Amino acid sequence: MRLLVTGGAGFIGANFVHHTVSNHPETTVTVLDALTYAGNRASLDPVADRIDFVHGDVADLDLVDDLVGRVDAVVHFAAESHNDNSLAEPWPFVQSNIIGTYALLQAVRRHDVRYHHVSTDEVYGDLSPQAQAFTETTPYNPSSPYSATKASSDLLVRAWSRSFGVRATISNCGNNYGPYQHVEKFIPRQITNLIDGVRPRLYGAGHQIRDWIHVDDHNRAVWEILHRGRVGQTYLIGADGELDNKSVVRSILAAFGWDPDDFDHVTDRPGHDRRYAIDASLLRSELGWQPRYVDFRTGLAATIQWYRDNESWWRPAKADTERAYREAGERICFAVRD
Ligand code: NAD
Numbered sequence: 001m002r003l004l005v006t007g008g009a010g011f012i013g014a015n016f017v018h019h020t021v022s023n024h025p026e027t028t029v030t031v032l033d034a035l036t037y038a039g040n041r042a043s044l045d046p047v048a049d050r051i052d053f054v055h056g057d058v059a060d061l062d063l064v065d066d067l068v069g070r071v072d073a074v075v076h077f078a079a080e081s082h083n084d085n086s087l088a089e090p091w092p093f094v095q096s097n098i099i100g101t102y103a104l105l106q107a108v109r110r111h112d113v114r115y116h117h118v119s120t121d122e123v124y125g126d127l128s129p130q131a132q133a134f135t136e137t138t139p140y141n142p143s144s145p146y147s148a149t150k151a152s153s154d155l156l157v158r159a160w161s162r163s164f165g166v167r168a169t170i171s172n173c174g175n176n177y178g179p180y181q182h183v184e185k186f187i188p189r190q191i192t193n194l195i196d197g198v199r200p201r202l203y204g205a206g207h208q209i210r211d212w213i214h215v216d217d218h219n220r221a222v223w224e225i226l227h228r229g230r231v232g233q234t235y236l237i238g239a240d241g242e243l244d245n246k247s248v249v250r251s252i253l254a255a256f257g258w259d260p261d262d263f264d265h266v267t268d269r270p271g272h273d274r275r276y277a278i279d280a281s282l283l284r285s286e287l288g289w290q291p292r293y294v295d296f297r298t299g300l301a302a303t304i305q306w307y308r309d310n311e312s313w314w315r316p317a318k319a320d321t322e323r324a325y326r327e328a329g330e331r332i333c334f335a336v337r338d
């Protein structure tokens with residue numbers, strides 16, 4: 001199979017490329033990535049001689065049409081992915097996430113190429129602590145500019161599948177953690193803070209709940225859906241990893257041998273979603289997928305070790321990332337209601 005992987009220099013995409021090259025060497029991989037601030041060519045260094053890399057934009061209709069015409073399938077990871085950035089400046093999210101998906105859909109339609117769309121649980125909005133987990137039929141209800149653009153792109157995929165017969169599948173996954181994740185995101189931000197001797201930063205009271213999954217488990221599910229999933233179907237990907245943010249911070253502090261209260265509460269995210277939770281029964285029963293990382297602390301320990309061992313990978317982005325948080329108005333809050 002000849003595969004086009006968009007966003008392959010980003011966190012999940014790079015891990016997907018590593019997984020594919022190691023486990024499916026019969027697959028030819030081309031990566032298309034714009035190398036935004038979130039893309040890092042070094043994430044593909046270990047496989048550089050086994051893939052083709054194209055530096056370009058998924059919203060470039062001519063480029064995308066040309067590349068799609070040369071492959072059998074597309075896995076679309078490329079996106080602006082950080083909620084906080086979408087609150088500061090939404091336009092790149094509209095351009096990359098909506099127009100980029102449109103460009104790919106037109107190309108796969110024209111060339112009759114199989115398409116897998118990587119999406120997020122955030123399209124369903126947030127849940128109260130008692131509510132049932134999301135399923136494939138939960139109505140869309142996005143909260144942030146980021147999740148609204150991801151929801152928009154999912155709806156384009158559904159329409160192109162139904163109206164034009166595009167052979168598409170969609171997956172909606174929860175919060176990933178693992179190697180090669182940008183230091184702007186919650187877990188790598190706190191790990192790299194602690195490596196630098198800086199206290200972790202918790203938005204608001206830290207009661208928000210996310211459904212964590214190791215990136216390798218996500219990518220094994222994507223591979224299964226691409227090869228054995230039903231065309232036209234949406235699959236939720238989750239590993240029963242619900243944890244509140246304060247517990248995650250405390251697990252990271254424990255792994256570093258720090259006191260459980262050695263963190264700072266900082267300004268909360270506007271519109272902050274309370275809880276995400278995924279019911280992945282369909283994926284498990286239909287495709288037989290199971291997560292391998294069933295113990296969060298084991299996956300977290302491996303991730304911490306990776307950041308300790310790969311400081312040259314993350315260090316160049318750390319100071320700018322922290323400066324951006326400060327310039328966006330992040331402040332330590334001394335009186336937070338628990
Ligand atoms: P990331 O920000 O780490 O990487 C995104 C990659 O896309 C970068 O390499 C960037 O250069 C590239 N990119 C951005 N705009 C582009 C454009 N216009 N053209 C070409 N390349 C472009 O993101 P991630 O965390 O790896 O997320 C990958 C995908 O998975 C996204 O679609 C995201 O919505 C989805 N997702 C992420 C998570 C998560 O927890 N990180 C969970 C569920 C779904």
Ligand code: DAU
Pocket residue numbers: 081082083084119120121122173174175176184185186187189201202203204206208209210245269276
């Ligand atoms: O649910 C899937 C989504 O998970 C993906 O679609 C997104 O691309 C991905 O970024 C992630 O979104 P979140 O907004 O949940 O992830 P983030 O890492 O930004 O934050 C996780 C939680 O931690 C969230 O409740 C905000 C909080 N947080 C975040 C940062 C950066 C903090 O408390 N402190 C922080 O410093």
